[in-house]
Amino acid sequence: AQTVTQSQPEMSVQEAETVTLSCTYDTSESDYYLFWYKQPPSRQMILVIRQEAYKQQNATENRFSVNFQKAAKSFSLKISDSQLGDAAMYFCAYRSEGGKLIFGQGTELSVKP
Amino acid sequence: GAVVSQHPSWVICKSGTSVKIECRSLDFQATTMFWYRQFPKQSLMLMATSNEGSKATYEQGVEKDKFLINHASLTLSTLTVTSAHPEDSSFYICSARDPGTSSYEQYFGPGTRLTVT
Secondary structure, eight states: OOEEEOOOSEEEEETTSOEEEOOEEEOSOSSOEEEEEEEOTTOOOEEEEEEETTOOSOOEETTEEEEEETTTTEEEEEEOSOOGGGOEEEEEEEEOTTOOEEEOOOEEEEEEO | OOOEEEEOSEEEEOTTOOEEEEEEESSSOOSEEEEEEEOTTSOEEEEEEEETTSOOEEOTTOOTTTEEEEEEETTEEEEEEOSOOGGGOEEEEEEEEOTTSTTOOEEEOOOEEEEEO
16 A cells, blocks of 8 residues: 655744755555645645656746655655745645545644744 | 535534535536545545445445445535534545546545534
């Protein structure tokens, strides 16, 4: 069975600085998707970024980028120029071929002004 | 992006009663929807996969007789919590998969907070 692990329950970053959130996963599948979701206090899940396993190039969405290391089964999220609105719970997720999303435990990010 | 709605957003019910939560895909047809449960400060746990026109597939440990799922149309799935008890109090989130996207994107509803008194 697939598992997703986020080892940082809480992280803090100064406004305008850069922060990296860690995620590791375990799977025997060769084709899958990885995601980072943001959950603000409203609890609406917001897709931040996705990575397809067969693509070697790291995904980037504006200030958000990932470091995808397939062999190491690592998928970290880098947030550049952090803003107050980035404060939220961040979940790493794995999507199997069957479509199920498996979430990590989450990392609560706080941004200091 | 596509929109998924949930109704109600917050419901309070008495112990022993049943409550129904609706999940709708507003601008696409979703053959597959998913139901998650989230306790405070915890992650989302998949409860079941709902496929239009067929029985739902429940995750291990989820009581199918307690959490009834119906996916009668391509835009609506419902979760009914039967004989609710205080331990069923939680945040329930649905997601709908859009088959029209190349990556079969999943879109999440805003969630429903259930409180059982």
